[in-house]
Amino acid sequence: MTDTPADHLARATPQPVARRIRGLSDRAIAWIFVAPTIFLLLSVNIFPLIWTIRLSFTNFAANKPNAEVKWVGLRNYERILTDADTWANMQTTAHFLIWTIVFQVLIGFTLAWLINRKFKGNDLVTTLIVIPMMLSPAVVGNFWTFLYQPQIGLVNYAVEFLTGIPADSFSMLGPGGWARWAIVIVDTWMWTPFVMLICLAGLRSIPDYIYEAAEVDRASKWRQFWTITLPMALPFLMLAVLFRGIENFRMFDLVVLLTGGGPGDETLLASIDLKREAFEKWRTGYSSAYAIVLFVTVFGLASIYVKALNKVKER
Numbered sequence: 001m002t003d004t005p006a007d008h009l010a011r012a013t014p015q016p017v018a019r020r021i022r023g024l025s026d027r028a029i030a031w032i033f034v035a036p037t038i039f040l041l042l043s044v045n046i047f048p049l050i051w052t053i054r055l056s057f058t059n060f061a062a063n064k065p066n067a068e069v070k071w072v073g074l075r076n077y078e079r080i081l082t083d084a085d086t087w088a089n090m091q092t093t094a095h096f097l098i099w100t101i102v103f104q105v106l107i108g109f110t111l112a113w114l115i116n117r118k119f120k121g122n123d124l125v126t127t128l129i130v131i132p133m134m135l136s137p138a139v140v141g142n143f144w145t146f147l148y149q150p151q152i153g154l155v156n157y158a159v160e161f162l163t164g165i166p167a168d169s170f171s172m173l174g175p176g177g178w179a180r181w182a183i184v185i186v187d188t189w190m191w192t193p194f195v196m197l198i199c200l201a202g203l204r205s206i207p208d209y210i211y212e213a214a215e216v217d218r219a220s221k222w223r224q225f226w227t228i229t230l231p232m233a234l235p236f237l238m239l240a241v242l243f244r245g246i247e248n249f250r251m252f253d254l255v256v257l258l259t260g261g262g263p264g265d266e267t268l269l270a271s272i273d274l275k276r277e278a279f280e281k282w283r284t285g286y287s288s289a290y291a292i293v294l295f296v297t298v299f300g301l302a303s304i305y306v307k308a309l310n311k312v313k314e315r
Contacts, residue, residue, distance in 0.1 A: 056289035063282040076289035093270045103188040108195030116203040130193040141257025148172040195240040202236025
């Protein structure tokens with residue numbers, strides 16, 4: 001008769017404790033080992049969430065800990081949902097989110113498709129492409145701030161070379177409507193390799209015999225792409241969109257380093273606005289409600305998207 005994990009554990013423990021352990025099932029012992037980790041996760045994640053929900057119904061201010069805390073009910077949520085500035089910031093976030101995903105998916109999938117063809121120097125090219133995503137956002141932000149400088153930045157000189165517009169006559173990070181596109185370009189440059197790697201994994205998971213059968217049926221390369229490559233890589237593509245969508249919805253560090261939310265409020269994302277409300281204006285109760293609204297938005301959209309993803313995987 002083979003020993004159970006309980007027997008092994010019992011032999012390494014004192015006799016009084018061993019008698020109790022021998023009476024435990026394997027599932028009970030497993031819960032004993034897992035319980036500390038679950039408790040830690042609950043204390044780190046669930047407790048702050050519950051506390052934030054509680055604060056969202058009050059007028060609490062973190063810089064006034066001794067002030068009287070009043071219960072304001074749904075007033076904070078009402079002010080957020082009826083504030084024109086909040087909706088403008090959400091539109092700015094949506095602009096950043098949608099265009100970064102569009103560009104990253106198109107460029108990332110194209111690069112994955114090209115690399116999957118396995119040409120000479122394939123590994124070297126792949127390594128060079130993924131370098132941007134290995135860099136710190138602080139490094140990327142400072143690097144692109146230098147590139148966007150009107151007087152010495154290479155971007156302005158490239159625009160002058162292509163269009164003839166004087167390099168010192170405009171600023172990518174200044175007024176004029178370019179700042180939104182400037183942060184989209186930087187995020188696309190940095191995170192397209194991530195999308196490419198996920199798409200590449202999807203492309204390389206497609207069995208070769210499917211393409212061989214298609215060639216026997218005299219299907220063209222274009223036909224193979226639309227009926228084999230894209231449908232079978234679609235779950236991986238959707239997974240990349242999910243990851244990047246969640247990440248970009250809460251984008252903060254890269255935009256702060258590039259524009260700080262400016263010029264004016266042109267690149268003021270919801271995450272930056274939340275930080276200002278919480279740690280500059282010290283409206284803790286209001287910012288807690290703001291955070292809950294953003295959380296519910298992300299969670300709701302992600303849940304709907306995951307259901308669509310599961311349906312695609314089941315096909």
